Amino acid sequence: MKAQPKVQTACDITIGVDHGSLRLQFPSRHSPLWEALDGKPLKGKPKYLPLGRHGYKDNPEDWKRATQIAIAMEADLDHPEWEKLFDPTLAKYGIGGGKYAKLADVLQPSVERNNH
Secondary structure (H helix, E strand, C coil): CCCCCCCCCCCCCEEEEECCEEEEEECHHHHHHHHHHHCCCCCCCCEEEECHHHCCECCHHHHHHHHHHHHHHHHHHHCCCHHHHCCCCCHHHCCCCHHHHHHHHHHCCCHHHHCC
16 A cells, blocks of 8 residues: 655645655745745745754654644735735744844844944
8 A cells, every 4th residue: 555645734835744854835826925035936836945954853743833833824924914924034933044034134124224
């Protein structure tokens, strides 16, 4: 009997496994956002957000945590005021860091910097 790949379906952001680590896959309707954040076109390919560097492995506990992240991100992205809710640094979702952490400086400049 062939094993079926695990895929979470509680929302349109799906969870998959890549080399034993979990990753999020975003629906194409979110591609413009990721193209803007990443600074490069996806060229019709899906956007994957690896969770392995944050310690998310292919086990039931991490699947549950990843599902919660996916649901929270989708709720923010699909909200009419998503620009106010979605955290492009990803810190709100517990997976901040890396290149997305730098977005805080670009997208939310400090008052101090604006006064100079």
